[in-house]
Amino acid sequence: MTExxxxxxxxxxxxxxDLLQGFPKSQLRFRFPPEPNGYLxxxxxxxxxxxxxxxxxxxxxVNLRFxxxxxxxxxxxxxxxxxxxxxxxxxxxxQECFASDYFQKxxxxxxxxxxxxxxxxxxxxxxxxxKQKGTPTEAGVNSPYRDRTVGENLELFKKMKDGxxxxxxxxxxxxxxxxxxxxxxxxxxxxxxxxxxxxxTNTDWCIYPLYDWTHGESDYIEQVxxxxxxxxFAPHRELYDWxxxxxxxxxxxxxxxxxxxxxxxxxxxxxxxxxLQLVEQGFVQGWDDPRMPTIxxxxxxxxxxxxxxxxxxxxxxxKRENVVDxxxxxxxxxxxxxxxxxxxxxxxxxxxxxxxxxxxxxxEWLQAENNPEDPEAGFREIPFSRELFIERDDFRxxxxxxxxxxKLGGEVRLKNAYIIKAExxxxxxxxxxxxxxxxxxxxxxxGSGTPxxxxxVKGTLHxxxxxxxxxxxxxLYDRLFSDAxxxxxxGRNFTEFINPDSLKVVTGKLEPxxxxxxxxSRYQFQRLGYxxxxxxxxxxxxxxxxxxxxxxxxxxxxxxx
RNA sequence: UGGCCUAUGGUGUAAUUGGCAACACUACUGAUUUUGGUUCAGUCAUUCCAGGUUCGAGUCCUGGUAGGCCAACCA
Numbered sequence: 001m002t003e004x005x006x007x008x009x010x011x012x013x014x015x016x017x018d019l020l021q022g023f024p025k026s027q028l029r030f031r032f033p034p035e036p037n038g039y040l041x042x043x044x045x046x047x048x049x050x051x052x053x054x055x056x057x058x059x060x061x062v063n064l065r066f067x068x069x070x071x072x073x074x075x076x077x078x079x080x081x082x083x084x085x086x087x088x089x090x091x092x093x094x095q096e097c098f099a100s101d102y103f104q105k106x107x108x109x110x111x112x113x114x115x116x117x118x119x120x121x122x123x124x125x126x127x128x129x130x131k132q133k134g135t136p137t138e139a140g141v142n143s144p145y146r147d148r149t150v151g152e153n154l155e156l157f158k159k160m161k162d163g164x165x166x167x168x169x170x171x172x173x174x175x176x177x178x179x180x181x182x183x184x185x186x187x188x189x190x191x192x193x194x195x196x197x198x199x200x201t202n203t204d205w206c207i208y209p210l211y212d213w214t215h216g217e218s219d220y221i222e223q224v225x226x227x228x229x230x231x232x233f234a235p236h237r238e239l240y241d242w243x244x245x246x247x248x249x250x251x252x253x254x255x256x257x258x259x260x261x262x263x264x265x266x267x268x269x270x271x272x273x274x275x276l277q278l279v280e281q282g283f284v285q286g287w288d289d290p291r292m293p294t295i296x297x298x299x300x301x302x303x304x305x306x307x308x309x310x311x312x313x314x315x316x317x318x319k320r321e322n323v324v325d326x327x328x329x330x331x332x333x334x335x336x337x338x339x340x341x342x343x344x345x346x347x348x349x350x351x352x353x354x355x356x357x358x359x360x361x362x363x364e365w366l367q368a369e370n371n372p373e374d375p376e377a378g379f380r381e382i383p384f385s386r387e388l389f390i391e392r393d394d395f396r397x398x399x400x401x402x403x404x405x406x407k408l409g410g411e412v413r414l415k416n417a418y419i420i421k422a423e424x425x426x427x428x429x430x431x432x433x434x435x436x437x438x439x440x441x442x443x444x445x446x447g448s449g450t451p452x453x454x455x456x457v458k459g460t461l462h463x464x465x466x467x468x469x470x471x472x473x474x475x476l477y478d479r480l481f482s483d484a485x486x487x488x489x490x491g492r493n494f495t496e497f498i499n500p501d502s503l504k505v506v507t508g509k510l511e512p513x514x515x516x517x518x519x520x521s522r523y524q525f526q527r528l529g530y531x532x533x534x535x536x537x538x539x540x541x542x543x544x545x546x547x548x549x550x551x552x553x554x555x556x557x558x559x560x561x
Numbered sequence: 562u563g564g565c566c567u568a569u570g571g572u573g574u575a576a577u578u579g580g581c582a583a584c585a586c587u588a589c590u591g592a593u594u595u596u597g598g599u600u601c602a603g604u605c606a607u608u609c610c611a612g613g614u615u616c617g618a619g620u621c622c623u624g625g626u627a628g629g630c631c632a633a634c635c636a
Contacts, residue, residue, distance in 0.1 A: 007575050007584085035636050070635060126634050133632050137562045140632085171634055181564040183632050192634035211636050235565055235631050259566080261629095266572080314585060316574045318567095321629060325572045328586050338599065373599070404597065413595055446595065453595095460595045527596045554597040556588090 009317040011050065011228060014258060015058065023225070027253055028060035031224045032086070032093070033215070035067045036078035036199075038272045039287045039294045040085045042308075042329075046263045049312035051228060052091040061094030063222055068100045069214050071198040079199070085295040090305045099209075099218050100200045106209050106217060107161065109247055110172060110190060114153045118246065119190060120146055121156040123170045132178070133186050139179035140186045146175065160193055163206045167193045174213075176242060184239045188212055216240040217247060219255035227255045230262045231319065263315060264323045266484040268293045269494055274487060283498055284480070290545050291480040291502050301477060302522055302532030302547030304340075307332040323485060333548045337522060337530040342370045342377060345415065345462040346525040346544075348474055348508040350389035352466065353436045355420060358386040363465070367447060368416040371524075382511050383468040384417050389509045390463045391527075395436055397425060402557065404459035406436070412459040415526065419444040419457055462526045469509035472542035474531070476504040508544070517542060524550075 008016065019025055032051045034044060055062035064086060068074045086093065113119035122129060122145045134140030148156075160170055172191040180186055190213040195206050219227045227240075240257045248254050262270075269275065270293055278284050284291050290301035298308065311332040315324050345368075364384045371377035394405040394412075406412045411421045418440040426435040443452035479499055483489070486497035514523070516539065522532040529549035537543040 009574085033636095037636080067636065073635075129634080130632075135562095135632055136564070138632095139563095168634070183564085186632080189634055194634085208634090210634075215636085231566070232630055233636090238565090261567085263573090314573075318574065320567050322573065325587065328573070331586055334598090343596080343598095369595095372594095372596085415595065417595095419595095457595085459597085462596075524596085524598085527598070529598095550596075550598050552597070557597080 010319065011054070011226070011258060011260060011317060012057070014256075015054065015226060018225075018256075025058060025060075027223070027225055028054075028058045029063070029094075029222070029224050029253075030054050030060060030226055030228070031063040031065050031097075031219065031222065033065045033067045033218075033229075034082050035070070035073070036075065036082060037070070037073035038078060038276070039296055040082055041270050041275065041295065042265055042268075042293045042298065043262050043270045044085075045089065045295055045308050046312045046315070046317070047228070047230075048086055048089055048091060049309055050260070050317055052086075052089075052093075053313070054226070055094075060225075062091070063095045063097050063224065064093035065097040065218060065222065066099065067211070067215065067218075068098055068198070068200065069208050069211065071194060071196040071208065074199055076199045081296065085299075088295070088299060088305055089308060095222070097218070097222060098200060099214050100198060102214070102218055102221055103201060103205055103209070105221060106214060107207075109217065110209075110213075111154065111157065113174065113190075113246055114157060114172075115150055116246075117150060117175065119153070119172055119174050120148050121153050121160070121170050122146075122173050122187075122189075123156075125168065126171075129171070129189075133183065134178070136181075136183060142178050143173070143187065146187070157191075160191070160207050161205070163195070165193055167195055169193065172207075174243070176239075182235055182238050184212065184235055185242065188239060212236055212239050213243060216244050216255060216257070219257075220244060220247065220252070223253045224255045225253055227257045229257060229259055231259045233257070234259045259319070260317045261319050261321060263312075264321075264485075265293060265326055265329070266323050267326045267479040267481045267486070269481075269487045271487070274494060277495070278480075281495070283495065290475070290477050300535065301545055302337075302530060303329075303333050304336045304522075307336040310336070325484075326479065330548050333530065334551070337524065337547065339373055340371075341522045341524040341530055343368075343372070343524045343526050344511055344514060345382065345464055346472075346474070346508050346510045346514075346528065346531075347389040347391055347462065347464050347469070348476075348506050348525075348528065349392045350464075350509050351392040351395065351433060351436065353388045353390050353395075353420075353438060353463070355386050355388070355438050355440045356423070357439045357442075360386055362386065363468075366416050366445075380513055382416065382513065383465045384414075385465045385467055387466040388414070388463045389466050389469060390414075390436070390461055392433075394459075394461050395422065395433070397433075404554075405461060406438075406459065411457045412461055413444075413446070413457050414463050415460050416446050417463070418442070418446070419452070419455065462528075464509045464511050466509070468512045470512050470515055470542070472508050472510050472514070472544055474506050474508040474544045474546070475534070476506065476546045478502050478504075510542070514542065515539070522547070 030051045171189045173187045176185045191207045288296035288300045365381040420438040420440045424437040481497045482499040483497035487494040517533045530547040531544040534543040
């Protein structure tokens with residue numbers, strides 16, 4: 001909020017220019033206008049950060065407005081979910097508004113348009129109206145009802161409102177220009193008949209205003225100064241302005257629509273239709289599945305609000321098409337989590353390791369730093385004993401010198417504990433390693449200050465004491481799609497690119513202090529990644545979700561070899 | 562035979578509005594490190610093309626090219 005040096009995006013340049021032209025800063029007002037017909041996703045997060053970010057920068061109010069003009073799709077459940085998501089992101093709206101609160105006002109204005117000869121009731125079926133629209137290169141033709149008298153229009157519109165007609169029998173249209181090069185100006189429909197209950201107005205209305213007629217007028221009612229939307233609405237601007245022309249008075253603020261490009265994220269899809277398909281066809285387990293790009297999914301995965309905000313801030317806002325690399329989101333998650341997540345040890349693919357020269361039955365509680373990035377985080381105690389688990393990946397019978405981990409005859413440090421040396425392996429009849437036998441250097445205890453403890457060994461491994469470790473279900477999430485742009489391949493369905501390994505569930509061995517971990521809390525499993533406790537987690541059955549792995553230069557080296 | 566929008570490293574955004582193409586991520590080097598994490602240092606660009614104006618062009622002009630959006634009683 002204090003970064004004055006950050007360059008302005010093009011929207012901010014527009015605002016600055018308006019201010020320069022004398023627009024009073026105190027009259028600046030923005031809005032975030034979702035339709036409550038589904039869950040918010042990362043694209044919305046960008047828009048939220050844009051609008052609320054503008055509010056913060058210019059100390060201007062930002063309304064949360066629900067664009068609820070289509071009772072067929074909208075539900076209270078979504079209103080609640082959207083409010084939760086915006087709040088979670090850390091923003092506070094000024095007024096909570098609903099387009100449905102303006103139904104009467106909109107109706108009155110429609111009557112005014114009819115009286116001025118600028119709107120008429122059309123009584124043709126929608127297919128007929130569509131046919132008369134023409135094409136982008138050919139003019140449309142006028143409706144036979146276009147010249148109805150004002151009196152007739154007034155009467156019909158009233159009857160539409162009173163419920164005298166069935167759905168589809170009549171619509172109210174603006175009388176603009178059937179030959180306009182902009183298709184949207186060819187007498188756009190303003191109202192349709194819908195005998196449907198609305199989640200807020202119930203059955204008070206049976207005619208519902210359409211987007212174009214509603215949006216600009218709502219901005220005007222709320223005195224929004226800058227109305228920002230995505231690029232596909234650019235052609236709507238001319239109509240937005242036409243509708244505004246009909247009602248604006250000079251003493252009020254005239255809202256200004258400007259368009260920006262929606263942000264696309266690699267390795268995912270964001271269209272509501274496609275997300276719905278993922279849910280309905282069982283590719284994921286719900287709208288808040290941690291693999292979903294929904295805000296609720298990201299939250300459940302363990303993403304932090306700050307990470308999402310910083311991400312939105314970094315990618316900025318512009319007008320060109322884009323596909324933002326999801327690696328950037330990963331970066332911001334790691335950046336935030338690195339500062340705040342307590343370190344713990346967890347072994348997700350355990351193999352038994354026995355320290356043969358460590359006294360049987362003995363246990364030691366060792367000091368472990370909670371977060372090297374945060375000295376305030378302090379220390380905790382973890383149990384050490386003769387029998388441990390380490391990661392199967394961390395041992396090889398033999399390996400070259402690039403392999404910093406444990407190999408036969410080699411030494412390695414156990415994090416916060418001792419230096420050990422692998423002496424021998426035991427295998428099952430199939431040749432699988434079932435136990436690694438080691439010896440330890442009793443004088444090498446971490447933090448003891450002895451010369452032995454100060455010895456440099458190349459590798460440090462995480463571990464847990466097998467007798468003390470607790471089990472947890474650990475859900476290892478990976479990108480949902482193996483392709484960067486799954487929905488941009490001609491003739492191929494995006495579901496073909498689903499990553500079959502997007503979820504792996506394992507039983508991990510965790511240090512015992514994690515027994516009481518609360519849902520939502522986040523940790524770094526050292527050397528593995530960031531994890532958070534899932535909302536389904538119970539004290540007798542812990543569940544962790546992997547938020548993001550640590551950066552891993554070793555696996556890259558391995559891949560190259 | 563239309564209207565509108567866009568074009569800057571692998572990715573996303575900048576460029577005091579005509580003055581040394583910058584920042585972040587990724588990738589790759591190297592240093593540090595009791596996390597192969599973190600941190601630090603470094604490497605990676607004929608600004609879509611072709612002309613033009615100018616002492617000077619990513620920015621202005623002309624002409625191309627490529628991509629996106631628009632014909633729902635959805636938003």
